[in-house]
Amino acid sequence: MRLEAITGPDDLRERSHPELDDLCRQIRARIIEAVSAKGGHLGSNLGSVELTVALHRVFRSPHDVILWDTGHQAYVHKMLTGRSSDFDSLRTAGGLAGYPSRTESPHDWIENSHASTALSYAHGLATAFESSDNRRRVVAVVGDGAMTGGMAFEGLNNIGHSGRRVVVVLNDNGRSYAPTVSRLTESLVRFRSNPKIMRRSDRLEEVAERIPWVGDTLQRGMRMSKAAIRELWDSAGFFENLGLRYLGPFDGHDIAGLEEALANAAQFDEPVVVHVLTQKGRGYGPAEQDEIKHMHDVGKVKPGTYTGMFSDMMVKLGGLHPEVVAITAAMPDSTGLLPFREHFGDRCIDVGIAEQHAVTSAVGMAMGGLRPFFAVYSTFLSRAFDQVNLDCGLHRAPVVFCIDRAGITGDDGPSHHGILDMVLLTKVPGMVVFAPSSLEELEQMMLDAMDMTDGPVAIRWPKTAARSVSRDAVGSGLRARKTRSGGGRLCLIGVGKMLEACEHAAELLEHEGVDATVWDPRAVTPVCPKMAADASECELVVTVEDGLRTGGAGTGIRDALVERAEAAGRTAPRVRTLGVPLDYLPHGKPDQILADLGLDAAGIAATVKADLL
Ligand SMILES: Cc1ncc(C[n+]2csc(CCOP(=O)(O)OP(=O)(O)O)c2C)c(N)n1
Numbered sequence: 232m233r234l235e236a237i238t239g240p241d242d243l244r245e246r247s248h249p250e251l252d253d254l255c256r257q258i259r260a261r262i263i264e265a266v267s268a269k270g271g272h273l274g275s276n277l278g279s280v281e282l283t284v285a286l287h288r289v290f291r292s293p294h295d296v297i298l299w300d301t302g303h304q305a306y307v308h309k310m311l312t313g314r315s316s317d318f319d320s321l322r323t324a325g326g327l328a329g330y331p332s333r334t335e336s337p338h339d340w341i342e343n344s345h346a347s348t349a350l351s352y353a354h355g356l357a358t359a360f361e362s363s364d365n366r367r368r369v370v371a372v373v374g375d376g377a378m379t380g381g382m383a384f385e386g387l388n389n390i391g392h393s394g395r396r397v398v399v400v401l402n403d404n405g406r407s408y409a410p411t412v413s414r415l416t417e418s419l420v421r422f423r424s425n426p427k428i429m430r431r432s433d434r435l436e437e438v439a440e441r442i443p444w445v446g447d448t449l450q451r452g453m454r455m456s457k458a459a460i461r462e463l464w465d466s467a468g469f470f471e472n473l474g475l476r477y478l479g480p481f482d483g484h485d486i487a488g489l490e491e492a493l494a495n496a497a498q499f500d501e502p503v504v505v506h507v508l509t510q511k512g513r514g515y516g517p518a519e520q521d522e523i524k525h526m527h528d529v530g531k532v533k534p535g536t537y538t539g540m541f542s543d544m545m546v547k548l549g550g551l552h553p554e555v556v557a558i559t560a561a562m563p564d565s566t567g568l569l570p571f572r573e574h575f576g577d578r579c580i581d582v583g584i585a586e587q588h589a590v591t592s593a594v595g596m597a598m599g600g601l602r603p604f605f606a607v608y609s610t611f612l613s614r615a616f617d618q619v620n621l622d623c624g625l626h627r628a629p630v631v632f633c634i635d636r637a638g639i640t641g642d643d644g645p646s647h648h649g650i651l652d653m654v655l656l657t658k659v660p661g662m663v664v665f666a667p668s669s670l671e672e673l674e675q676m677m678l679d680a681m682d683m684t685d686g687p688v689a690i691r692w693p694k695t696a697a698r699s700v701s702r703d704a705v706g707s708g709l710r711a712r713k714t715r716s717g718g719g720r721l722c723l724i725g726v727g728k729m730l731e732a733c734e735h736a737a738e739l740l741e742h743e744g745v746d747a748t749v750w751d752p753r754a755v756t757p758v759c760p761k762m763a764a765d766a767s768e769c770e771l772v773v774t775v776e777d778g779l780r781t782g783g784a785g786t787g788i789r790d791a792l793v794e795r796a797e798a799a800g801r802t803a804p805r806v807r808t809l810g811v812p813l814d815y816l817p818h819g820k821p822d823q824i825l826a827d828l829g830l831d832a833a834g835i836a837a838t839v840k841a842d843l844l
Pocket of ligand 1: 275278301303304344345346373374375376377378402404406407408411511560561562584586611614
């Protein structure tokens with residue numbers, strides 16, 4: 232059976248297990264080939280090949296719903312649901328998305344990439360199906376990493392309490408990006424690696440089952456006593472205490488065994504957890520052995536990038552200030568915190584995939600005298616906005632938010648673009664928001680942030696290449712920096728990486744006879760009064776940012792210019808705010824996406840010409 236011949240899950244049904252084993256080999260080869268060329272999540276997909284085959288043979292997708300938590304491990308699902316011939320286009324503009332996508336297939340129910348949500352969708356769908364078609368099954372596949380997120384616990388609690396018929400597949404490989412930080416995972420590992428406990432637990436259950444009691448109440452009572460027996464030795468009791476039946480653990484690479492377990496789980500009239508043990512990176516030597524590099528699309532932090540500079544600065548600040556601690560929500564590798572962890576060990580705190588908790592915990596640390604730096608991707612910080620605003624902002628806690636992957640991120644699509652951070656963070660009273668335009672600016676901003684102790688500071692930078700400048704091209708404190716003096720008609724203000732595009736646009740405009748002033752605002756908020764005064768003298772001010780235009784940095788600058796003019800009884804200059812439109816932007820190369828949005832030098836110059844000339 233050739234992989235390309237699979238047009239949907241039905242093509243899997245009449246296959247023998249040796250045929251399926253061969254299919255799994257083909258799938259693995261295909262994943263390795265595609266991810267080597269296009270990047271992506273290698274380890275998670277290689278680890279869930281057999282599990283995905285078994286799920287699609289037992290359940291009838293899309294009538295039965297299979298939900299992939301986070302969605303980074305859905306490549307096999309894509310191949311088995313008619314997309315294997317397109318697989319080479321993975322993560323390329325116009326090609327297959329790196330996450331489930333409803334426009335691609337009816338088998339993809341949810342579009343995601345942010346972890347720990349599947350159980351909530353599952354609860355909702357099971358609630359809806361209960362009244363419409365109670366035979367429809369809802370399956371949520373959740374990794375042990377995603378299980379560390381607060382929302383997963385909220386979902387579990389609600390599913391267990393409501394008794395909804397959800398099959399939760401706990402895909403347990405002991406790892407998130409890095410090894411999963413969770414006592415639940417630790418105790419599951421202890422449990423499964425102790426054959427004595429497993430045998431004793433089985434024997435006790437057999438004995439309990441042989442007691443000749445009948446009737447619903449007694450059966451329920453017996454189930455509870457079985458749970459209590461297990462609770463003595465294992466954390467499966469954790470799920471049962473929440474009201475979910477626990478089955479497992481099962482070998483996640485044995486298709487026949489998995490099919491039996493999943494078919495059994497489907498029979499229950501109550502929520503069930505099927506605990507499946509898988510090996511991340513299975514079948515690809517480098518990924519099996521490599522700690523992190525080959526597992527996800529994270530690679531090594533490269534020198535000459537903002538992440539690299541942040542990484543070096545954390546080590547420097549950590550050495551100078553013993554109160555500096557670094558916090559990560561399960562991403563010590565890709566945020567560049569591994570060197571800090573190597574140097575300072577437990578001053579690097581991995582809280583699990585738990586951004587909300589990370590923020591409030593950071594506030595507690597700050598209240599207790601530590602200087603927390605929370606390293607997080609822009610897109611994931613949105614999840615914790617309430618904590619940033621009320622737990623951190625309201626307390627004026629000196630937490631430093633180090634926000635990577637800000638702006639258009641590219642290959643990972645709508646849910647990964649970091650376009651909300653400036654909109655959100657500029658609404659937190661008292662918060663300073665910095666956007667560096669060079670590596671050296673980031674260095675300076677981290678030093679300055681260290682001295683700003685009367686409230687939170689955020690520094691946001693993109694994934695794309697960073698430029699390096701000489702020391703005299705670096706500002707300090709909250710002051711903006713003029714990088715080009717023009718004739719007074721036009722002022723371009725380029726936020727962070729967009730400064731470079733503004734400078735190039737100014738060169739293009741020079742050929743058209745327009746002599747532009749260019750400012751690097753450095754701090755998005757508060758708006759620098761000197762820059763506002765200078766810009767107010769121009770006819771047209773154009774702000775350029777790589778975040779959402781509505782409510783972003785440019786809006787803040789325009790408000791400042793209007794207020795200034797009103798206070799002086801003058802007319803404010805015309806202000807054009809250029810930024811990302813309010814939309815869900817698909818995947819593609821970051822600079823191409825920006826160019827398509829008119830946010831490159833040529834686009835900026837064209838807008839100016841249309842407005843001014
Ligand atoms: C809210 C949120 N924070 C961080 C991430 C980044 N992230 C993507 S996959 C992943 C690890 C997930 O681990 P697990 O659920 O165990 O799946 P595995 O990759 O091990 O199969 C992380 C941290 C995310 N997707 N969502």
